[in-house]
Amino acid sequence: GAVVSQHPSWVICKSGTSVKIECRSLDFQATTMFWYRQFPKQSLMLMATSNEGSKATYEQGVEKDKFLINHASLTLSTLTVTSAHPEDSSFYICSARDSAGVAYEQYFGPGTRLTVT
């Protein structure tokens, strides 16, 4: 149980284009999902908290107009990187909290590797 999927697993896009990454909780409902960014050989940095049916909460320093988050259902959150640039190349990881489970636990997706050329 408690499986989180991400799609795509990797994507290459040209500078200036937008890319959408999906995060799905497959066997549970997730009122809250989180988006992280991980640079090579570094830790996970929380970008934003995604809440079903309401606006996402962004961490300090994260441009909300550049990283658009939509949490339209209890099993799906999307992250859109708008007007991507090479510095946006990174590993993006989502996690989800089981609405019916322990409040402190998060289940992580496999990540999406974005390369902007």
Add this chain to the structure above:
Amino acid sequence: AQSVSQHNHHVILSEAASLELGCNYSYGGTVNLFWYVQYPGQHLQLLLKYFSGDPLVKGIKGFEAEFIKSKFSFNLRKPSVQWSDTAEYFCAVNDGGGYNKLIFGAGTRLAVHP
């Protein structure tokens, strides 16, 4: 603000050696602590967690961690490592806020040689 420090950035061990990875956190209130493992090319997996109760927590794959409140520490241990334990290990603490966000340490890269 809460923070998590992992002292060892890169650890190299031989198989059967004992492992201890340090983790210290800064938050002084009630905390929930976690150790995650990321095997090469795979996603984060929960190794173990501490919410309350017995400060010695046992996790999967023979790992354990001890919560020492007076030292703000939650060190990860394994008495005898295997080659398959080669991975990156992250300590995390939840921030105690409404969303229970996780604050991660920088990670420790463990390489186990046969």
